[in-house]
Amino acid sequence: MSSTELENNTTSMPTKQKALILKDFSEGYVLEDIDIPDPGPGELLVKIQAAALNPADWKVPKWKLALPLPAVLGSDIAGDVEKVGDGVQDFKVGDRVYVSMVHSYGCLSLISSDSFFPAENWKDRGGYQQYVLIKADVIAKIPDTVSYDEASTLPLAIATACSGLYTEIPHGIGLIPPTREEGHGKYSGIPIVVLGGASAVGQSVIQFAKLSGFGPIITTASLTNEEPLKRMGATHVVDRQLSPSETVSAITTIAGKPILHVYDVICSEATQQLAMDVIADGGRAAFPTPFLTAKSSKKVEIAQVFGAARSPHNYDLFKELYQGKVYEWLQNGLIVPNRYEVIPGGLKGVEEGLKRLEADDISRLKLVVHPQETA
Numbered sequence: 001m002s003s004t005e006l007e008n009n010t011t012s013m014p015t016k017q018k019a020l021i022l023k024d025f026s027e028g029y030v031l032e033d034i035d036i037p038d039p040g041p042g043e044l045l046v047k048i049q050a051a052a053l054n055p056a057d058w059k060v061p062k063w064k065l066a067l068p069l070p071a072v073l074g075s076d077i078a079g080d081v082e083k084v085g086d087g088v089q090d091f092k093v094g095d096r097v098y099v100s101m102v103h104s105y106g107c108l109s110l111i112s113s114d115s116f117f118p119a120e121n122w123k124d125r126g127g128y129q130q131y132v133l134i135k136a137d138v139i140a141k142i143p144d145t146v147s148y149d150e151a152s153t154l155p156l157a158i159a160t161a162c163s164g165l166y167t168e169i170p171h172g173i174g175l176i177p178p179t180r181e182e183g184h185g186k187y188s189g190i191p192i193v194v195l196g197g198a199s200a201v202g203q204s205v206i207q208f209a210k211l212s213g214f215g216p217i218i219t220t221a222s223l224t225n226e227e228p229l230k231r232m233g234a235t236h237v238v239d240r241q242l243s244p245s246e247t248v249s250a251i252t253t254i255a256g257k258p259i260l261h262v263y264d265v266i267c268s269e270a271t272q273q274l275a276m277d278v279i280a281d282g283g284r285a286a287f288p289t290p291f292l293t294a295k296s297s298k299k300v301e302i303a304q305v306f307g308a309a310r311s312p313h314n315y316d317l318f319k320e321l322y323q324g325k326v327y328e329w330l331q332n333g334l335i336v337p338n339r340y341e342v343i344p345g346g347l348k349g350v351e352e353g354l355k356r357l358e359a360d361d362i363s364r365l366k367l368v369v370h371p372q373e374t375a
Helices: 003-008 056-063 119-123 148-152 155-166 200-211 223-232 244-255 269-278 315-332 346-358
Strands: 016-024 028-035 043-052 076-084 096-100 131-135 192-195 217-221 236-239 261-264 284-287 301-304 340-342 366-369
Touching: 016 346, 028 346, 043 096, 043 148, 056 346, 076 148, 076 155, 096 148, 096 155, 148 340, 148 366, 155 200, 155 261, 155 315, 192 200, 192 269, 200 217, 200 223, 217 223, 217 244, 223 236, 236 244, 244 269, 261 269, 269 284, 346 366
Parallel strands: 192 217, 192 261, 217 236, 261 284, 284 301, 340 366
Antiparallel strands: 016 028, 043 076, 043 131, 043 366, 076 096
8 A cells, every 4th residue: 555545544434425416507606416437547536625716617508608508617726635546746644735726617618728638527527515625736825824714715816817917928927927026026126916905816916016026016995995006016996986088097197108918807897998908019917817808009918817727838937926926925914815705604605605706795705615515
């Protein structure tokens, strides 16, 4: 018996788990008992302690986005390593970890390689279950100073922010990441605009822009969020209630020089056009959506952001992030988790939370469920 087998056999565990399954688009989510899988080579079995909700989880069934059904959705998870597959060196049973399971989202079929996310993974690799298999190469450990709930708010936000900022066109705007000595603080004195700063992704973009040295860091948000966003690194918060022309005027006045970097987190028709209106000729704009509507006569390079950690354009960057600096930045408070609210009832609380997300009923807040509390 190998050392991995001995470690995995130190405690007994159940053979079945609760999972929230999207059966079909008409039936919606159904709670079922399914088998708990064993990890293959290079994989970890993680017991999910916290799973954060994301807007894609209501958009997939409502918009009937293409993915094989039935499927387990849910991207952001935090939990404990329960079993270790052969060949895994850097993790052991009991390690506290977090990861983005972004490959569970339907838009993936439009833009991702099947060699990285084979179709059979879609049905059982999401976060709305009690245990999940994860590839060990793009998973991060949780510092002792960070709770499971806090950690679960981070994965998709960090992944989307960093992919959009630090990968090359057509997926990102091609900045040098602050994980490297030459990238930390490199962009001092250069303005950046973040549309939608109070969102989970927006908060991560602001924090990484600060690590990259940008200034001013200008964001749009409700003014009730001004102080917390400034604590994270925003230098100026422009009221999102202003008219488009007023917003453009305020942003360009604050910048004081041509704006060459814009990250539109919201990606509505209005914000996409706003991004095109504030950016200067020769600039780069990032949009985490496959649906672009904005028009511009300027020469602007467009990044359509996709934050799956094991996609070819992200893989090396995310290994560098998750196996290096992000742990240190979290521990030292340079990266701060999102505020969160726990919805009771375990996985049974997911649908209530998704209704709130669809109704746009929350601000600067992540909704979290505890799968182990599912009755």
